[in-house]
Amino acid sequence: MATNKQKKEAKMRKSRLVLAPAAMLAASALVLSGCAAEEEAATDASTDSSSDSDSSADAGDDTLEVYALLPQGNDQPYGTTYLPPMQAKADELGINLTITNSEYDGDKQASECEVAVAAQPDGIILWPALADTIRPCLEAANAADIPVWITNADVNPEDTELTYGYSGTDSYGQGAASAEMMCELADGAEIGVIQINGLSGNSVATLRGNGFAETIAAECPNVSILAEQPGDWNKDDSQIAASEMLTAVGIENVQGLYAADDTMVAGGIAALEARGENVEDYFITSIGNTFLGNPLVKEGKLDGTVFQSSSWDGENAVTGIYRAITGETNLGRDDDASVLYMPNPKVTIDNADDPEVAPEW
C-alpha cells in the first residue's frame, strides 16, 4: 500500500513537472500565434504589431498609439462593418489601434478605460456603452492628458467639456426621424401602431425608443402606440413578438408598425405576411437601410427607414482622434470641426437606389 501511495505521489510530481513547462510553452505559443494571427488578419497590415510590449512606450516611433473603447465589434453586424474602415483609416494615418469590446457592459468598459489610461496612449477613441456612466472615465483621461474623441453615441451635454470632439449618429434623432416618416404616412388619420424595441436596457434601444415615442406624441398625437415589446435586435424574436402583439391588441386596430432597426422590422413584416396580410397596406418604418432593409424598401413593403453609415462612423472616429492628437481640435469642442453629425437621411422608395444611401451593414 505504501508503495502505491509513493508511486502515486511520484506520478503526481512527474505530471506536474511535465505539465508546467509544457503548458507554459503551449500558452506562449498561443499568445504569439494570436499576435501573428492578428498580423496576418486581412484587415490589419500595420507593421508595428502590439506583440512587442515596448512599442507603446516608444517615443521615437512615428506611429501613434490609440485605444478604441467600443461596446460592440464582431458580435454585431453594425460593429462588424464599422471596424474595417476604421482600421483602414488608422493605417493610412499611421495609427496603431488597440481595440476593445465591452459588449455594452458599463462596468467592463470602465475597467477597460482604466487599462487604456494606464497604457498612456496618444489618444482614446471612446464609444460609450452607457452615456450616464462614462464621466469618471473622461475625468481620468483628462487627468492623464490623453485626448478623447467620442464616436457613434455622444456623451451627456454636461460631459462634453471633457472631450475633444464627437462624430456619429444620434440615436434619439434616428428614432425621431422614423417617427416623422410615420407621421407623414398617417397624414392626420387616427391610426394604431405597434412598436418593436431593441434589447431592453441597451442605450441605443432606449434612445431610439424614446425618440420615436416622444416625437409621435409631440407631432402626430393622432397616432397611438398600442403596444411595445423588445425584439432583441433579432428577426425571429421580433416576428414572434409582433405576431403576439397583433393578437393582443387585435389586428384590425393596427395600421402601422415601427421597429428600431431593419432586421427587426423584417421580422415584423414576416409576421404580417404569415397572417396573410397585404403588407403594402400598412405603414411601416424603421432605422438602418441595411442589406436586409433596403430590398424591402424597394419592394414597397418597408415604407421608410433611416440610413446609417457604419463606414462613415468608423472613419471619422479615427480622423477625429487624429485631429485631436495633432492639436487641430481642442478640449471642450470649441471649434466647428469638433462635432460631426452623421446625417440621418430618410430612405423611402423614391431614393432607395441612391448610391449615397447604399446599404453598408
Next chain:
Amino acid sequence: MAQAPEEKPEKNSRGTIEWFAENGIFVFTAVLILAAAIFVNGFASLQNITDVFHRAAPIGIVAVGMTFVVISGNYLDLSVVAQVATAAVIMIAVSNEYGYFAAVLAAMLAAIIYAVVNGVAVGYFKANAVIVTLSTTYIGLGLLRLLSGGSIFFGPPDGALAQFGAGKLGPIPYSALVLVLMTVILAFVLNRTNFGFTVRSFGVNERATRLGGTNTGLVIIGAFLVTSLSAMIAGFVLAAFSNTAVSAMSTGYDFQALAAIIVGGTSVFGGKGSVLRTLLGVIFVSVLSNVLVLLNIGFGYQQMALGALIALAVAVDALARRAGKK
C-alpha cells in the same frame, strides 16, 4: 450497484397526493393553458397557437437534447449558445454557396467536434461541466465571429429553407413537428436503450456507474453528442424560421433551455427526469411568455413574472413531493 431511477410512482400509490407530487407540473401546465384560454383574449386562436409553437420549437429542441447532459449529473451545457448560432450561420452561409447537403455535413462536423471536446473533458478528464462548456462557448463564439466576421447572412427569399420555416400543418409549424419527433426519438433512446440507461444511472450514482465497468467516458461523449446534434437541429430550425443567421441570435438559449428542463421536473443533480417532462417544461415556459405578451405586460414585469412563476412551480412541486412522502 446503480439503482434504476424511478420514472413512475409505485402502483400501490398512497393516493392522489403521491400522484400529484410526481406529476404536479403536468397539472400546473394544464391549469395555465386552461386559464389562458378562458381569460386571455386571443390565446385560443389558431394564429396564437402557431406563435406559441414558434416560441417553443428552437428552445425546445435544444432542451430535449440537453436533458441527456442534465440527467447524467453534469448540470448543463452552456455551449449550446455557440452551437445553435454556429449551426444557423453554417446552414445559411454554406448553403448559399454549396447547397444544403454541404451545409448539413459542415454543421454535423461542428457538432461532433463540440461533443468530442466537451465529452472528453467531462467524461475522461472528469472536469467540471460548467467550466468546460463555458470555455467551449468562448472558443466557439470567438471562432464563429472570427470566421464569419460577425456579419448577418441571408437566405434566398423563396429558398427551400425559408419555405420550411414558414410551412405549417394546420396551425402547427413544421419546426414544432420536428420538436415532437425528436422528443419521441430521444425519449426512446433515454428510456429503452442501454446507452440511455447508463446516462441516467450516471446521474443517480456516478461512482457506481464507473465501477460497473461500462465505458463511461464514451457514454458522456454520447450525452454531449445528443445535445450537440439537438442544438444543430435547433440552429437549422431557427435559420429556417428567420431566413437569416448572425452570431448573436442564440443569446439566452442556455438558461432558457435549462429553466424548461428543470421546471419539467428533471433534477439538476441528475438521475431523475425524462425527455417528455422537458417537453412539458418547454410548453409551460413558452405558454407563459406568450401569455405575458398577450396581456401587454412590459418586459421588466415579464421577467419578474417569469421568475416568480418558475419559483412557484418548483415550490409547489417540492412541497407536494414532501407531503406525499409523509
Next chain:
Amino acid sequence: MSQQESIQLGGSDKSLWGQIKLTIARRTEGRGIALLAIILAIAAFTEPLVFTAYQITLGRIALIGLVALGLTAVILMGQLDLSVASTLAASGVVLASIPDLTLGIIAALATGLLVGAINAFGVAIIGINSFIWTLGMLFFLRGVALVLSDETPVKLTNADAGIAFGQPLIGPLTPRILIFVLVFILIQMFVSRVKMGREFYAVGGNPQAAKDAGIPVKRRIFTGFMISGFVSALAGVINTLERTAADPIAGSTVLLASFAAAIIGGNYLKGGRGSIVGTLIGAAALGVLQVTLTISGVQVPVQQIFIGLVLLIAVTTDPNNLRAVLSSIRSARSSRVKVQEPASEPNKSTAS
C-alpha cells in the same frame, strides 16, 4: 472522490522544490496557483504594463473576485447562487433611486440580505434545488431592476461622492480594491477560524452527517446565502458609486466569470471542498489574463478564444483529471488484454 492525503509516507522529496510541488499537488488550490504562475509569467514577458500599472489589474481582479468570494460561501455548502448578477444590478438601482447617499447604501445592502434570505428560504425551508430557485430569482430580480429603473440607467443624486469614491485612497489603491481585500480577509477568517464558518464544509460534504452531528444545517444555509447576497449587493454599490449611475442590466459578465474563478481556484460545485483563497487565486488568474489580453491589442474574438482555451486547459489538468485519464486508458488497455488471455494482474484502476 479522492481524499486529500494527509499522511506522507517515507521516501518523498525533501527539497524545497519538492515540498512546493507536493503542496501544490495536494491542496485544492494547487491548480489555481499553477495557472496563476503561468499567467503571471506570460504577462511579465509580453505586457509588463500589467505589473507597472498594478492598481488597474487589482481593480479588474476586484471586479471579478468580489462576487466570487460571496459565491464561494454558498458553493462550499454544495449550493449554487445564480442570482448574484441580478442582485448586483437591483441593489445598484436601489442605491441610485434614493436621494440620500447613506440611506441608499444601507437600503442597497439590505436588499442583498433580503435576496439572500429569500434564496435560503426556497432552498432550506421549501427544499427546492438551489440551481433552479436562484435561476428563478435571477430572472425575477432582473425584472425588478428594469421596472424600478424604467429600463434606463439611474443617476446618483450625489455624483461627486461617487467620483470621489473612485479616487485612490491609500497609495494607488482605490476603495474598491481595499473593500475587496477586507471582504476576503473577513470571509476567509469566517470560514477557517469561526466555528459557524467551518461548518460550511461539513454541510457541503455530507449534509445528513452534518445534521446528525448537531449542526443546524438550515441556519447555516441562511447564513451562506445572505453572505452571498450581501456581497453581491456590495459589488453593486461599488459599481454604482464608481460609475455615478446604476445600470439595470449590469452584472451580465460577472456571473459566469465568478463561477469560473471559484472553480479554477479548486472549489467543488458539489460542496465540501475548496477554499476562499482558491477563489482569490482564480479571480487573480482571470483578471491578470483579461488585462494582459486587452493591452496586447489582439483581436477581440481571438482574445475570447484564448481565454476559452486557458480555461479549458486549466480545468482539465488537475492531478485528479490526469489520474482519471490515465486510469481509464489503463483500464481500457488491460481489459483488452483480458480478452486475449487471462490477466495476471487485477485491474488497478480506482474510481476517483
